[in-house]
Amino acid sequence: MLFSAGGVVAALLIPIQLFLFGLAIPLGWLPGPTYASLLALAAHPLARLYLLVLCTLPLFHWAHRFRYTLYDGLQIKHLNELINTFCYGGAIVGSILAAYLLWRM
Amino acid sequence: MAVPVEYVPKTFRPRLSTYWWLGRWPYLRFILRELSSVSVAWFVVVTLVQIRALKRGPASYLAFQGWMRHPVLIVLNAIAFFFVIFHAVTWFNLAPKAMAVRLGGKRVPSLMIALPNYVAWAVVSAGVAWILLRG
Numbered sequence A: 001m002l003f004s005a006g007g008v009v010a011a012l013l014i015p016i017q018l019f020l021f022g023l024a025i026p027l028g029w030l031p032g033p034t035y036a037s038l039l040a041l042a043a044h045p046l047a048r049l050y051l052l053v054l055c056t057l058p059l060f061h062w063a064h065r066f067r068y069t070l071y072d073g074l075q076i077k078h079l080n081e082l083i084n085t086f087c088y089g090g091a092i093v094g095s096i097l098a099a100y101l102l103w104r105m
Numbered sequence B: 001m002a003v004p005v006e007y008v009p010k011t012f013r014p015r016l017s018t019y020w021w022l023g024r025w026p027y028l029r030f031i032l033r034e035l036s037s038v039s040v041a042w043f044v045v046v047t048l049v050q051i052r053a054l055k056r057g058p059a060s061y062l063a064f065q066g067w068m069r070h071p072v073l074i075v076l077n078a079i080a081f082f083f084v085i086f087h088a089v090t091w092f093n094l095a096p097k098a099m100a101v102r103l104g105g106k107r108v109p110s111l112m113i114a115l116p117n118y119v120a121w122a123v124v125s126a127g128v129a130w131i132l133l134r135g
Helices: A002-024 A035-043 A045-074 A077-103 B025-056 B058-069 B071-098 B110-133
Strands: none
Touching: A002 A045, A002 B025, A002 B071, A002 B110, A035 A045, A035 B025, A035 B058, A045 A077, A045 B025, A077 B025, B025 B058, B025 B071, B058 B071, B071 B110
């Protein structure tokens, strides 16, 4: 279920966010928000919730998908303990980091 | 005299090559679709770095913006962007296959199920862009 939720969040939200912050704003195609306005925006409780969802669910989507890609793609299912630790552990660490960062903006 | 034992042959299961997915385009396309998840994780990492920079003050955020303008980052983000689009499109196109919806006995065409996803995608994207760009 986490995988599906993460997939939906990733599909709906990541494209526009990545387009804006990864390409359009750095390349000057569009004017980005000023530091002050972005900080004010991000500090809002709803924004923090949005960012928490944006930064946790897709990680679990990656974890699940990447795990099976390693199993099936590289045929290394015998390394499953290592793979599981890396994938789900990584997702958990990332989620904790996100929660910690967003707890106090 | 030895007791006869019934011989049960082991099923023949050929070991698959590590590079099986390079053999045919549909296989490669499948692996690329699954690897789009790496771009998803990349985005989360960049966003967490961005949030941390934001928290640390204007100088820190300015440094982050400089970092994001670096050609290597632009290229990485461009590649990630294409993979993320690929993820979204393949994800939305899977929805009809996962939900076989029937209306009045006839199966609803795939487009009718995928389309609301695309509409939601456009609306949500416009909303996010509006919030972020209005300054």
